[in-house]
Amino acid sequence: MDQASARDVSAPARIAPAGEGIGQEELALAARNHGLPLEALRYEVTPPGLHYVLVHYDIPAADADGWRLTVGGRVDTPLSLDLDALRAFPAVTHRVTMECAGNGRALLSPRPVSQPWLVEAVGTADWTGVPLGLVLDRAGVRPDAVEAVFTGADHGVERGVEQDYRRSLPLPYAAADGSGVLIAYAMNGLPLPPQHGYPLRLVVPGWYGMAHVKWLREITLVDAPFTGFQQSAAYRFRWSADESNDPGEPVTRIAPRALMAPPGFPDFMSRTRVVHPGPVRLRGRAWSGHGAVAQVEVSADDGLTWARAELAAPDPHPWAWQAWSCVWTAVPGRHTLTVRATDAGGRTQPLEQPWNLGGFGNNLVQRVPVLCVAAP
Amino acid sequence: MDQASARDVSAPARIAPAGEGIGQEELALAARNHGLPLEALRYEVTPPGLHYVLVHYDIPAADADGWRLTVGGRVDTPLSLDLDALRAFPAVTHRVTMECAGNGRALLSPRPVSQPWLVEAVGTADWTGVPLGLVLDRAGVRPDAVEAVFTGADHGVERGVEQDYRRSLPLPYAAADGSGVLIAYAMNGLPLPPQHGYPLRLVVPGWYGMAHVKWLREITLVDAPFTGFQQSAAYRFRWSADESNDPGEPVTRIAPRALMAPPGFPDFMSRTRVVHPGPVRLRGRAWSGHGAVAQVEVSADDGLTWARAELAAPDPHPWAWQAWSCVWTAVPGRHTLTVRATDAGGRTQPLEQPWNLGGFGNNLVQRVPVLCVAAP
Structure with missing residues (x-):
């Protein structure tokens, strides 16, 4: 076991052949994550605890008092913002419908083995926070920056890669007022629940859930497109398992x-x-x-x-x-x-x-x- | 189809043989109900949305303003209480750990086919409401009453029986101060969330979840033990499928x-x-x-x-x-x-x-x- 690594508990992606029932690993995900009970479509704004939840690793233990959001990389003025500093920016509230990119997965045949959603991985909330563009303006984004990379506090292993959850958005889209991208600290008028990113998360209206990085702790402006696991390996539309020959298409906006x-x-x-x-x-x-x-x-x-x-x-x-x-x-x-x-x-x-x-x-x-x- | 009945969509209980994966029906339950993500054991009181949820049928649409709890049967004074009337009683708050009676089911081999819990169907909340005994005292329970039957507003079909969810508790236990049985209208200081019984639920400290009737709308005092489906057919420890020869033992208190x-x-x-x-x-x-x-x-x-x-x-x-x-x-x-x-x-x-x-x-x-x- 001297050679043991985290890869030993992290199998490659797998397709379950037609007829193979849901396995214990998929069930372990289904038992902790959950969708919207469909009768809850009656609510315009989804009540607490009924909005879908998908957590890749563990919900981090978070202390709002000590929490800092850093903004760095290709900026003029690196920032380290606590919650009070973020609340001092002008706040906006957006009502956003969020859906997991994997919604519908367990209805596919053959079935990709992952979180086994049927159709219920959706919810709508009023998210309150700071427009991302205001925070980036304060930091002063340099002209050579092409993307903002968002890092969450959730940490784990996925397909052999030990990682913090991390995703990017392109510029100038991410910072544009019309995009509605928010650093949110409230959901339906209350602090974020732990499973929805307490104390801070990104909200990216119109995009599938993987873009809305939870437990947000770091924003890094970069001068080349981000190629981390969740961007280049996971969350791609792909039809061949040979990733070198099929980079796939990125998963972005929610289909109707x-x-x-x-x-x-x-x-x-x-x-x-x-x-x-x-x-x-x-x-x-x-x-x-x-x-x-x-x-x-x-x-x-x-x-x-x-x-x-x-x-x-x-x-x-x-x-x-x-x-x-x-x-x-x-x-x-x-x-x-x-x-x-x-x-x-x-x-x-x-x-x-x-x-x-x-x-x-x-x-x-x-x-x-x-x-x-x-x-x- | 003239002869069609609800029984046509309601199969008998089934045991999945060892090796049979979780099916679509079990998955449909797992996708809407959910357990406690185990890292949330860090919280003494489970935050909103992380406490386990098991809903037999649909979450009812409930209007707190129009809600009435009736108390009838073997009482001197039948009651019809609105939320204000219940709030006018002295309130108590109990911190209660609640667990689903089916917790651990999907680890069994062979596996009983139902909600497929692993180990996470648990949570702890502060429940605030009226001691059941105070409400029963006001109604005046007659000496021949032996049980109180609790009816929820959730309605569905189960194993061929169309029903409102309904369970009983024995007297004098249910009304005794030391039992801690509550008619709860608040969870962790806020109105009950829809999935936890809004606007009213029973809380029965120490008992598995099936006893804590949600969306409580009726209490009926009866002079003979209640034999409804959830009491006499479901929620029994039983080892033979022949119910007439094996009535089984009732599921009551939570095992360690x-x-x-x-x-x-x-x-x-x-x-x-x-x-x-x-x-x-x-x-x-x-x-x-x-x-x-x-x-x-x-x-x-x-x-x-x-x-x-x-x-x-x-x-x-x-x-x-x-x-x-x-x-x-x-x-x-x-x-x-x-x-x-x-x-x-x-x-x-x-x-x-x-x-x-x-x-x-x-x-x-x-x-x-x-x-x-x-x-x-």
């Missing part, structure tokens, strides 16, 4: 998705929904990281025919989900309800799985099996 | 358990812990629903030899977990850390699984694989 709060009531174990005959108001939320949702359609015959749902206007929260609803008249029998969103740019949701090695960005339409039975 | 916050840092996927050589302070919590924990022992060789840990005194919160710690000197190589609690009544944790059909009360000792490697 609509979800339905399943109607009626569930069976505990199968989760199949039961409704009684008659008109049923179907409700849910829809979002896209590329802009407003333009249309939501619902199908009661598993995608053969579609009808347009009523859709709430996107303002005044351009980065938050939009409510939709429609009436479905239930008749006795088995049904599969389906819903899909199309955004203003014409992007929509596929009816067949968009497979890739990491299981990212799977916005395949949600399918909700429902049994309609006569009322007792 | 100690958990360790895994040391070092994890590999993302395998969750194996990595530590560097030298002294490592191991920390965790221990509890028993039968009384104070008297002893916590730790083993670094998978249970061959044990050493006593330091244990915090149980007061002043007799229903909450107790902190423990000890120092382990890590040397390079692979290790399996184990911990076990023994309560004041001499109950302890088994080294072999205590199997039963429902997968209840599995307090098998936690095993934490650790790799010790030289620091880089």
Whole structure:
């Protein structure tokens, strides 16, 4: 064991063949992380504890009093900011819908082995903090800086690499006012909960969750694109396991998705929904990281025919989900309800799985099996 | 389909044979419910969103303004109490460790198919509300009442039975001051979160979670033991699938358990812990629903030899977990850390699984694989 290294407990990425059940390692992730129970789509702002959570390593023990955010690298004036210093900047609040890039992974066949989400890795919160651009302005970003690299306090091993969680964003995008990128210290008006990055996290409206670095402790301006693990190895759309020949495409903005709060009531174990005959108001939320949702359609015959749902206007929260609803008249029998969103740019949701090695960005339409039975 | 009923989507209980992976139905439960990330054992009171959650059906939409708790059945004065009426009673706060009766189920072999917990279905909160006995006194319990039946607003189908979630407690136990049974309207000083029973839940210190009825809307005093589904069919220790010949034993108080916050840092996927050589302070919590924990022992060789840990005194919160710690000197190589609690009544944790059909009360000792490697 003299030669033992952290790589010995860190296997390469793996694809589970069709039919292989969820294993103990995936279950260990599923038991500690969690999604949004879909009935909680009823809340415009997700209540505490219902917003999805994905923690790569451990939730760090954090002491807000001693916490410092450093800003360094290609800047004129390196900074070390405590919480009071950050609160002294002008504060803004953005309502943001956040979704895990791996949402939908466990529905893929074959299944990439990682956190096994079905469709529920989403949530919406009001995030309060300092616009990133204000902090970078104070530090004075040098003209040769091309990216900002964000380091969290969470530390672990992933695919053989011991690391702090670290991601970058390009400039000038990250600092632009219109991007809405925040250094957040409050969620829904309260200090961040530990699992959401206490005391500081990045919020990057419209991007999948991996960009919103939690437990933020360091910002480094760099003069060449960042090539760390979470940027260049993980979180890439890739179709070949040969990374040298397939660098893949970066995972960035959230693909459009609509979800339905399943109607009626569930069976505990199968989760199949039961409704009684008659008109049923179907409700849910829809979002896209590329802009407003333009249309939501619902199908009661598993995608053969579609009808347009009523859709709430996107303002005044351009980065938050939009409510939709429609009436479905239930008749006795088995049904599969389906819903899909199309955004203003014409992007929509596929009816067949968009497979890739990491299981990212799977916005395949949600399918909700429902049994309609006569009322007792 | 004219004959269709809710039973058509509600299969009988099933045992998965050894080697069968977690299925999509178990995963659907694991994705919406969640446990305590074990590093959160560092908190004496579990922060919002980290306390375990198990919801049988859906989280009901609840309007606190219109909410009424009725008290009826074998009472002199039926009551209908709104939140203000409950807040007008003297309030008490109890710090209570709560654990799901199914905690440990997914470690059993063969595995009962249900919510697939590993060891993390636990949490501790400060619950504030009205002692149940005060409310029952106001209603005037008649001498022939033997149990109080508690009905929640959550509705669904389970094993073919359409039902509101409903459980009972025996009298005079439920009403006795020393039992600590509460009608709670606050958790850690704030209104209950939706997933923890907003606006009202029962809290039954020392009992597994199934007794703490959430979204409480009705209390009915009855003159014969309650035989509803959650009392007589589910939540029984049973070893034969023939329920008529094996009524089983009721699941009631929490068996002793100690958990360790895994040391070092994890590999993302395998969750194996990595530590560097030298002294490592191991920390965790221990509890028993039968009384104070008297002893916590730790083993670094998978249970061959044990050493006593330091244990915090149980007061002043007799229903909450107790902190423990000890120092382990890590040397390079692979290790399996184990911990076990023994309560004041001499109950302890088994080294072999205590199997039963429902997968209840599995307090098998936690095993934490650790790799010790030289620091880089």
